[in-house]
Amino acid sequence: MTVQPEATTTFVEYCGERLPVLSGKPFYIGREATLTVDDNPYLHRRFLVLHDENGMWWLTNLGTHLSATVTAADLGFTATLGPGARMPLVFGRTSIVFTAGPTTYEVQVQAGSPNVSAPTVERFVGGDTTRGVPNFTESQRLAMLVLAEAILKRDGTGASAIPSSAQAAARLGWSLTKFNRKLDNVCDKLDMIGVSGMRAGGGKLASNRRLRLVEYALSTRVISRADLPLLDAEYARNQSSDQQ
Structure with missing residues (x-):
């Protein structure tokens, strides 16, 4: 993947509300946090935190038993962020989905620089065809x-x-x-x-x-x-x- 600098404002969207994320100020998501998504007792008070480090935005799971699914569908990327894990948000627009008790939540994050674009695929002519991807009708x-x-x-x-x-x-x-x-x-x-x-x-x-x-x-x-x-x-x- 290619990393391209891009001066994009970083913000979080939830239920139609857009909240800015500021450099040097951790942005918490939970039931008692910067973004309070719900008073759901199954949800950690501070479940996720969005923070910048070394010029990149990171998402960290502060929970002990809940996981979050991080998706950038246009790039075909999906990952599970387990308790204690963290990952860089380098896809621009990212969706974060998590379930606490009977309720599922979805938060959108627009992360600023850097931004990852889909790789350019070079087509090779000649040689043996790699086997593995089937042809579908x-x-x-x-x-x-x-x-x-x-x-x-x-x-x-x-x-x-x-x-x-x-x-x-x-x-x-x-x-x-x-x-x-x-x-x-x-x-x-x-x-x-x-x-x-x-x-x-x-x-x-x-x-x-x-x-x-x-x-x-x-x-x-x-x-x-x-x-x-x-x-x-x-x-x-x-x-x-x-x-x-």
């Missing part, structure tokens, strides 16, 4: 896309936003049997190249494979926000054919 990509729709529309949305197979099938205008068949095909391809989480022990289908599939599709950029209009087009096409 249009319908297989649609199956992945519908599972990741909510996450692509809103950075940081957690695993609870991934639809069930029945919901995904309805969104596409497919039968449940068709969707499950496409999902099986995709998971089989990924299992063959060694992607974990596609199958459980004994060759059985993994219970959380939809989540692992979405993680894979986003991190490898098999799908992106630009593909989202394909969902409406597929649904409209199937509705039209049903009416004929």
